[in-house]
Amino acid sequence: MGNFYATLHPSYYKSKNKRVSEQMATKPYRTITARPNAESLVKPGELVDLVEVTPLTLADRRIYNQLLENAWDAIDKPVTHVIAKADLRGSHNSNDRVGESIERLMGSIVKVKVQRDGEDAIERVQLLGGNIETTRRDGLLEYEIPTRLRRIIKDSTVFARLQREVMFALSSKYALTLYEMIQKRGNLRWKSSEKFSLDDLRGILGVPKGKLTSWSNLKLRAIDPAVDEVCALSDYVVEVAPIKTGRRVTHVELRWWRKDAKSEAEAERELSFSKVGRKVRSDVRAQALRPRPVWLEARGEALRGDTYETARLRYQGYDIYHVEGEWRDWAKGKEAPRDPDRAFLAFFKTFAEANPI
Numbered sequence: 001m002g003n004f005y006a007t008l009h010p011s012y013y014k015s016k017n018k019r020v021s022e023q024m025a026t027k028p029y030r031t032i033t034a035r036p037n038a039e040s041l042v043k044p045g046e047l048v049d050l051v052e053v054t055p056l057t058l059a060d061r062r063i064y065n066q067l068l069e070n071a072w073d074a075i076d077k078p079v080t081h082v083i084a085k086a087d088l089r090g091s092h093n094s095n096d097r098v099g100e101s102i103e104r105l106m107g108s109i110v111k112v113k114v115q116r117d118g119e120d121a122i123e124r125v126q127l128l129g130g131n132i133e134t135t136r137r138d139g140l141l142e143y144e145i146p147t148r149l150r151r152i153i154k155d156s157t158v159f160a161r162l163q164r165e166v167m168f169a170l171s172s173k174y175a176l177t178l179y180e181m182i183q184k185r186g187n188l189r190w191k192s193s194e195k196f197s198l199d200d201l202r203g204i205l206g207v208p209k210g211k212l213t214s215w216s217n218l219k220l221r222a223i224d225p226a227v228d229e230v231c232a233l234s235d236y237v238v239e240v241a242p243i244k245t246g247r248r249v250t251h252v253e254l255r256w257w258r259k260d261a262k263s264e265a266e267a268e269r270e271l272s273f274s275k276v277g278r279k280v281r282s283d284v285r286a287q288a289l290r291p292r293p294v295w296l297e298a299r300g301e302a303l304r305g306d307t308y309e310t311a312r313l314r315y316q317g318y319d320i321y322h323v324e325g326e327w328r329d330w331a332k333g334k335e336a337p338r339d340p341d342r343a344f345l346a347f348f349k350t351f352a353e354a355n356p357i
Contacts (some may be wrong), residue, residue: 031156032076039165040245041069045158048180051111051203053124058173059109060101063088065167066106071145076154080142085133088295102131102141109209111203112152125149160184165235165271174205175226176177182236182256194256195243201252215242215249220317220357223252235264242322311348317357323348 043065056064066088073082088098099228105128115124129144145153145326160183170176181204183196196204198215205222213219223240230238236256243251259267311320327347337343 020048031159035303043182044156048184052206055206055208063101174222178226217263
């Protein structure tokens with residue numbers, strides 16, 4: 001038999017390889033074939049970039065990730081899943097918070113971007129189906145994944161792999177959502193940034209309607225703290241850069257890049273430390289990881305380091321580099337100041353008065 005195939009024309013092998021390649025191309029990798037392990041769990045990409053119609057809390061999001069993981073082996077099947085309530089309550093002694101989270105998840109409607117007949121579509125689904133909770137403190141929770149959601153998960157071909165330690169260390173729902181967004185995109189070979197409209201980003205982060213309505217408040221209260229935490233605790237450095245249409249910020253560009261080995265080791269060490277003082281350490285580490293934007297360096301004489309320190313002390317809560325960019329935009333075409341550092345601080349004072357936090 002071996003001699004027979006050895007006599008075949010080379011075109012036979014080319015044809016065979018082509019057929020194998022075509023078969024692989026028509027069978028994309030399915031999310032449900034990915035496996036959770038002791039260190040990480042899997043979350044379908046569609047459930048990362050969803051828009052909450054009913055906002056959830058940090059505890060709700062963590063519990064939901066655990067419910068997905070627990071059901072993973074049969075998540076696309078119409079079966080009932082069972083989990084111990086003790087596995088969901090974390091460090092709390094009471095099951096009350098678990099019950100409250102389950103009820104919010106049952107009542108939560110989300111909008112998921114899907115493909116239907118080759119066209120982009122929005123599908124509205126519930127996150128959690130019917131369930132039974134035994135009243136014993138050490139009891140069980142039986143729950144179901146809704147039919148439409150099972151179909152979305154079954155068809156999913158993109159997923160985020162979430163490290164358990166990081167998921168439980170992050171202190172806000174905005175940080176957890178940003179981390180999931182980065183974990184979904186981090187391994188993309190030809191992509192290291194993505195643009196979002198401000199409305200889309202609000203929806204994905206789960207910002208309640210009527211809250212953090214201005215860019216400055218959204219950045220200060222949600223985006224900056226989330227970026228600092230993800231930079232400090234994950235394997236990636238993250239930036240969220242504003243994009244203006246006219247004078248208003250209407251879009252942002254999410255950027256990410258993998259840390260070097262030293263920075264990854266520092267993140268692992270931080271996860272092993274007490275949470276006490278973590279916010280301060282995260283802020284310092286995030287500033288050290290993020291380089292000063294190149295586009296600012298190219299637009300004029302660099303300011304002194306002590307000028308930035310002075311600005312931080314005088315105007316706490318403001319993005320120093322963003323205000324510097326506003327100053328350089330304003331100074332275009334004008335005569336260069338004798339003392340750029342003093343001119344910048346004077347502009348900063350006027351900017352802060354006009355844009356109070």
